[in-house]
Amino acid sequence: GAGVSQSPRYKVAKRGQDVALRCDPISGHVSLFWYQQALGQGPEFLTYFQNEAQLDKSGLPSDRFFAERPEGSVSTLKIQRTQQEDSAVYLCASSYNLKGGQYFGPGTRLTVT
Amino acid sequence: GNSVTQMEGPVTLSEEAFLTINCTYTATGYPSLFWYVQYPGEGLQLLLKATKADDKGSNKGFEATYRKETTSFHLEKGSVQVSDSAVYFCALRLPFYSGAGSYQLTFGKGTKLSVIP
Numbered sequence: 257g258a259g260v261s262q263s264p265r266y267k268v269a270k271r272g273q274d275v276a277l278r279c280d281p282i283s284g285h286v287s288l289f290w291y292q293q294a295l296g297q298g299p300e301f302l303t304y305f306q307n308e309a310q311l312d313k314s315g316l317p318s319d320r321f322f323a324e325r326p327e328g329s330v331s332t333l334k335i336q337r338t339q340q341e342d343s344a345v346y347l348c349a350s351s352y353n354l355k356g357g358q359y360f361g362p363g364t365r366l367t368v369t
Numbered sequence: 370g371n372s373v374t375q376m377e378g379p380v381t382l383s384e385e386a387f388l389t390i391n392c393t394y395t396a397t398g399y400p401s402l403f404w405y406v407q408y409p410g411e412g413l414q415l416l417l418k419a420t421k422a423d424d425k426g427s428n429k430g431f432e433a434t435y436r437k438e439t440t441s442f443h444l445e446k447g448s449v450q451v452s453d454s455a456v457y458f459c460a461l462r463l464p465f466y467s468g469a470g471s472y473q474l475t476f477g478k479g480t481k482l483s484v485i486p
């Protein structure tokens with residue numbers, strides 16, 4: 257069956273550009289998570305949605321990062337005025353509910369030059 | 370704060386060797402513990418989990434036992450295959466009564482395993 261998909265898989269941005277990363281969760285999954293994975297590190301939590309409500313954005317590293325899920329399905333992570341330290345793999349995960357396992361997408365590798 | 374510490378890699382083993390990847394954690398309360406695997410070019414996949422002390426999670430020949438007394442969740446496999454080559458991540462999730470942040474996963478840094486024929 258269809259898993260979590262993310263696009264683009266790779267993104268190269270010049271410093272200062274804005275980027276938008278898309279996540280398509282598994283159909284029917286209420287919970288959606290974004291994580292950031294720096295090279296050689298484990299994923300780190302960024303933000304969490306329950307349906308369209310963003311219930312936790314405590315992991316977003318700065319106000320340049322913004323996430324939305326307006327209709328409770330597809331989510332977009334936007335990074336404004338990208339910096340080199342934003343280079344990482346951005347992972348999206350979804351789960352049926354909070355107690356369920358989180359299913360991860362393949363990630364978007366962002367490189368800021 | 371909550372954290373997960375894994376043994377550093379990379380780990381290189383011959384096919385059919387015994388595998389142990391150590392994982393210890395620091396957390397308040399009684400977290401759920403997970404092992405995720407990331408094969409080259411793919412997303413993270415849940416390998417196994419345990420939700421309470423002394424639980425043993427198992428899948429595809431891999432096992433891990435939740436040891437509250439040593440705050441550990443070591444991953445083991447009796448006989449590895451070339452197809453097991455991947456990066457393995459240990460993770461925890463706080464219990465739901467912990468309140469805010471109890472749904473997010475906290476990961477270790479990952480351990481890269483290479484199995485050679």
